[in-house]
Amino acid sequence: AQSVTQLGSHVSVSEGALVLLRCNYSSSVPPYLFWYVQYPNQGLQLLLKYTSAATLVKGINGFEAEFKKSETSFHLTKPSAHMSDAAEYFCAVSDRPGNTPLVFGKGTRLSVIA
């Protein structure tokens, strides 16, 4: 069965600094991978998705993630943090052929300091 580990329940960065949120997955088959963002008192929104077309995936709001099969990782990055990026971020995985529900990580709360 697939699983996701997000390293760090809370990450704090200064405004303008690099954002790096870590996600490692476990899957017996090539996975589909997702990053979702949750702003306070809202549901989750899709940031980006890995489908195997390219290992570097670009998402909304300047975020991107790189799929590294050898490291079973799908870390989320943004070159320069903005105050509006403060939110909770979830990594999620589903096995191919993709007929099973998503499994979510426990989330990482990102704080941005002015």
Place this chain on the structure above:
Amino acid sequence: NAGVTQTPKFQVLKTGQSMTLQCAQDMNHEYMSWYRQDPGMGLRLIHYSVGAGITDQGEVPNGYNVSRSTTEDFPLRLLSAAPSQTSVYFCASSYSREVGNQPQHFGDGTRLSIL
């Protein structure tokens, strides 16, 4: 196009009471699911449905019932509320073909407290 609508947004119950959390979507999505979100636990799947008349259990189904009589609606029933069911509940939907490859559309959640 309202997306995924959850009602109520907030609810306080007493232990032993029953209630139904409503979820409706207007995107003609076949796949619908319920998650609960607890601090430090992420989102855990309660029940899901791949179409009208078809439901299945997720990771944490005990104490919850679901039914899917229409494509649009997927209510979640708490049979006898317990304090351990205090949580934020999210409904999500997507197309059912290769559901694991589909972006999930989430509602804004129902915040439920059991006293």
